[in-house]
Amino acid sequence: MRKHFLFFALAACVGTLSCKKQDVSTTAPASEISSVTLGKIKSLGFSTSGVVKTDAGYLVEGDITLTDELLNSNNNQQLLRIAETEQYRTTNLVSAPRTIKIKVSNLGTAYVSGTDLAISRYNALGLTLTFTRITSGTADITIKGFNQGPSGGYITLGSSGFPSGGKPYGTIQMNTNSQAYGSNPDVNYVGSVIQHELGHCIGFRHTDYMNRSYSCGGAATNEGASNIGAILIPGTPSGPDANSWMLACSNGGNRTFNANDKVALQYLY
Template identity: 65%
Template sequence: MKKQIAVIACLAAGFLISSCNKNDKQQQEAQPNPVSDEVLAQIKANGFSTDNVRKTEDGYLVEGDILLTAEQLSEKVGTPTLRVAESEQYRTNNLVSALPRVIKIKVSNLGPAFIAGADTAIARYNRLGLRITFQRITSGTANITIKGFNQGPSGGYITLGSAGFPTSSGNPYSTIKMNTNQYAYGSNPNVLYVGSVIQHEIGHCIGMRHTDYMDRSYSCGGSAVNEGDGGVGAVHLPGTPTGPDANSWMLACSNGGNRTFNANDIIALNYLYH
């Protein structure tokens, strides 16, 4: 989905710094790719995009905001075949188990807007009445820690946040990283905007793929990218639509403001965790 505004914010790729009504082509920065062909093959075999994969200290960042560890890439799992259609709801192979369960979330060394944003995201999930609920704690051991990183724009885009998927033992991914760079949320971050990004990243932590992972142009613009049938890693959730799903909380790119669950998102979450 494209929206012609001065700034487009993307959960996966970040936000477009230049105005959308300019005709100039963006100057992409030439960067060496430290990711081996073997790793790229593993990423593709697991049903993830191999475009713009970045190696990080924790693993490999794919689709802009999803962290895959080397251990996850080496896992051999059998699941229903990946469906490649329009925009639908998809989960990963692993989900959070041992339900009902309270997931404890801690915000570490971030400002008040990020704390309030976390509370906003938590409240939105808890209102759904799922068997998985969330609680923000200020001390003790957390299941998910929200921490900051500072990374400026690259190639005209900036990453807003990132997270990973549940472990094979049924625990949520343990870390959400939120960008504290001035170009990410500005000097006075909007709480609902920050909360929407945290809400999206929590979705990854409990096993949700991007709604439009097979065609990121739907929410991000640019060229349509379809990875084909990877066989694993993206399991369609029954009851979610086979056509484009506007405003889903798991669209790869943000609308630059407040976005929460739509009706199909709630169907997906109820299917998994009710």
Template identity: 60%
Template sequence: MRKLIFLYFLIIVTSCKKEVTVRQTAIPTAVLQKIAALGFNAADVQRFQGDYLVEGDIRLSEADLNKPAIGPYLRIAGTEQYRTSNLVTGTPRTITIKVASSLGSAFVAGTDTAIARFNSLGISLTFVRITTGTADITISGFNQGPSGGSITYASSGFPSSSGNPYPTILLNTNSAAFGSNPNVLFVASVIQHEIGHCIGFRHSDCLDRSFSCGGTPVNEGSGGVGVILIPGTPSAPDANSWMLACNNVGNRTFNANDRIALNYLY
């Protein structure tokens, strides 16, 4: 079967052929109504470590559900690059990342690879992995096996209104996710995608997830955080974007249009 990934923070997560969700007990109607009111798609929502996971890899807390929606919601086309209303501010800025000691060497190497890919762009954000102290983004693990034929690979979220990146990326350490011997380039691609969410990127096919995930066309919605077109990105399908909702469970990095989007914002 095809697997879902990227985060959004899918279902899952961030960089698989299919982002997959873990099936679970029913989500209360009142919660689904709040999620829909914010503009997120309320299908396939799952409970996740006390929060809610939507769009495969986007994590929403109870507090998030009670926030007023933020516009604008600008629909130009379905496959361009999109950002949230909030971005990381105070640039040029160094973003520190720490990998939890409980994660294996493949996750550390994957983080270093993702960091190197961002830093090679020469944008106004510089990423540095640290081993002590408090980081801007902490990468931790969770262990959750498949359920109902699906599995979650990773999750993250969007920048705060104060201009800070989302502080957490969670990676699934269950062997059914990345395997017992994780491929570093695949891990790096998932982390790279989740960092994209942390600094304000929506899925590039957020207005029609079927482009990368297949199946029935699904519009992720504004999510209360904005779906704002990034000027200079294409109106035609962009099959290799690092921010597609789903990919091939392999290595995916920035294409030319991703670089345009990153340079425009940062």
């Protein structure tokens, strides 16, 4: 998830922060990424604008990690569509029923409390997926820190990826740079971003993928559905879907599931 940096000052922040910083010097710009790889990214229906090579794969759309495994797969992916601002998912879903164990690694109390908040919001829906935070043992998802300042008018708040083999994506990275959440991160703000990244981990794409300007501002962008189909979720509105938890860019505050998000989650899980 990203945030338009020009609006950063609007965020109110409270709490404490203590984190382990991660070196981000291992990333490479799109100019160093082959045309073949960019073609694979586009064929899956993702934007090739601003792609960044990382140790885990390729960061697209600001916060989604595409692994080499996913890029080289032949999945017949589908989308769940809600009105003109759509709720998307890949066919890479998590096998359910399942309890997903989450561990917070070397991050401060705001991130731990934010994780608990996100978990409580998912569990309140009564899904076939149950989330729990652990402090020892093997986790299904580990939440780690990285430190990266703003670039191009935006700052990355967190990133994650999509499920594979029936398992959730295993890592959520949260930005510990003070220009992301401030020096005293607000638990509701941090928890809302973790909630968003967990959505990717269980198979959801950005709600405003077809027009990212809906939440990010700037020029309207529409990458097209490529070779990906669409499934309409019955009972959803015919107009844009405001305040979805899976909008591409943060509003700088507390954002949770709206009514259509709950429909999409309960449709899948």
